[in-house]
Amino acid sequence: MRMGVLVKMVLGFLLSGSGTLQGLLLGREMSLDVGQLGKTGVVSDKFLSVAIDSHVVAERWKNFDFHSEKVLNMASALAPAYIRLGGTAADLLTFDPNDEEDEDLSWSDTASPSRELGRPWCASNKNGTAADEDLNQLYKKKKKFVMNGKDFDNLYNFSRTAGWSLLFDLNILKRKGKSWDPSNARQILRYAEMKVFGNISWELGNEPNSLKHHLNVSLPARQMGKDFWALKQLLKEFPSFENATLVGPDINGIRKCSPTRRCKPLGYLKNVLSTSGHVLDAITWHQYYLDGHTATLRQFLDPNVLDQLTYQLGLMNSFTSIHSPQSPLWLGETSSAYGGGAHGLSNSFVSGFNWLDKLGLAAQYNHQVVIRQSFYHGCYALIDENLDPYPDFWVSALYKLLVGQTVLDAGVNNTGQKARLYAHCAKTGDAGAVVIFGFNMGQSSARVNLGRIQRVEEYVLRPANSSLTSQTVLLNTNLLSLVQGKSMPDLKPHFVTGDEILIEGGTIGFWILPSAGNIHC
DSSP, X not given: OOHHHHHHHHHHHHTSOSSOOXXXXXXXXXXXXXXXXXXXXXXXXXXXXXXXXXXXXXTTTTTOOTTOHXXXXXXXXXXXXXXXXXXXXXXXXXXXXXXXXXXXXXXXXXXXXXXXXXXXXXXXXXXXXXXXXXXXXXXXXTOOEEEEHHHXXXXXXXXXXXXXXXXXXXXXXXXXXXXXXXXXXXXXXXXXXXXXXXXXXXXXXXXXXXXXXXXXXXXXXXXXXXXXXHHHHHHTTSTTTTTOOXXXXXXXXXXXXXXXXXXXXXXXXXXXXXXXXXXXXXXXXXEEEEETTTOOHHHHTOHHHHHHHHHHHHHHXXXXXXXXXXXXXXXEEEEEEESSOOTTTTTSTTHHHHHHHHHHHHHHXXXXXXXXXXXXXXXXXXXXXTSOBOHHHHHHHHHHHHEEEEEEEOOOOOTTOSEEEEEEEESSSSTTOEEEEEEEOSSSOEEEEXXXXXXXXXXXXXXXXXXXXXXXXXXXXXXXXXXXXXXOOOOOOEEEEEEEEEEOTTEEEEEEETTOOOXXX
């Protein structure tokens, strides 16, 4: 089937009952019979996962501390999860277990955009000010860097202790003629097996359809598929990894697709799958809403920006239903804005709107895993350079605490709306308990009529100073912070009894209905 025809099929798919929600309009009441909500699917227990960009290895892990009790406590609050080490720099990484501390590739905090070097990558200093990093010194010059045995040990042991599973992105640009050269990957696998490091999943390359843009290298899609097949054969050489999860190919650019133009990324994906021998355990793709260099607060609050994802998820579902119906879909790298994020936005309260919407939508569209870029480093990180939590960490921690794997159809139409709702079976409460979660980007409150009086456990997040660009957050009326600077606080609800839920303007909320009595829960 031609890609243009496939794109045009998506509108029908979006209207075919794929979990789209019907009924909630900002400022209006709606009715929600939580006991009768239908089941639309089940997601992985690692649905909300995280990443660290490979270029952080090149920078000797920046300020990250694998042995910090504080960091480990925050990481454990997000378990179980995958921790992906990947990104553009993955295709410049060489593993050498015996290498000494590699040269610290630290880039200027005052880098500025130029025609010659391109745009800098958004990060923050320890004092919270912008720190633009000129990663073009790495990417444009294709400067290779080394990950040594100590690096690998630290990452793996940290992940295991936190309850995470490592997802390692191997270098696709190790080449022997036209084919991938597996020798360095074999060295990694031999080292991991020697160390008895199990439970590692694998990727090969990052955004291969955009390698020409990132690193000025072209990789034909059919050859990429053959390279995945070769990696699978390599994994079979090692008893610890013969059944390891292999995912890919991490395509990007779906945001540029539309019903009226050929979707080149899907053409590339189709050709990868045609020669891969069905070795991929999941199909991965990358998604960002905005350009971090130009994004504005208005865009972060624009329902139309959020609605881009609905079309993209539907497009990916339609593609796999035709070309690889047995393959689960993962959002293999995603955040609010590319280029490291948008300073003052991606790391502030307002980012929680698009993050929670993405989690709700991806589950509705049966994506099994969503990997947040990133856990550490960048303006879109969950923790800052002082290893303290940004607002999206608290959204993620509450999601992990409260939201179960069974996805429910809340029966509400979110398209074009500033107030949005999703529903899952709850992790907490009695059998049949439901969690409703959502947010309100507008100023007027929205009301949800529950049909009968019942007990509600309410977890409402709001910015501490009433500014959507705040980096401090209240849970109900309590300021969220780590206890004694290192331990997770008890995330306690406000208990209310009534027949409605109020979603105030400028808030994010989770509502547990312990006596909902939903048969799917």
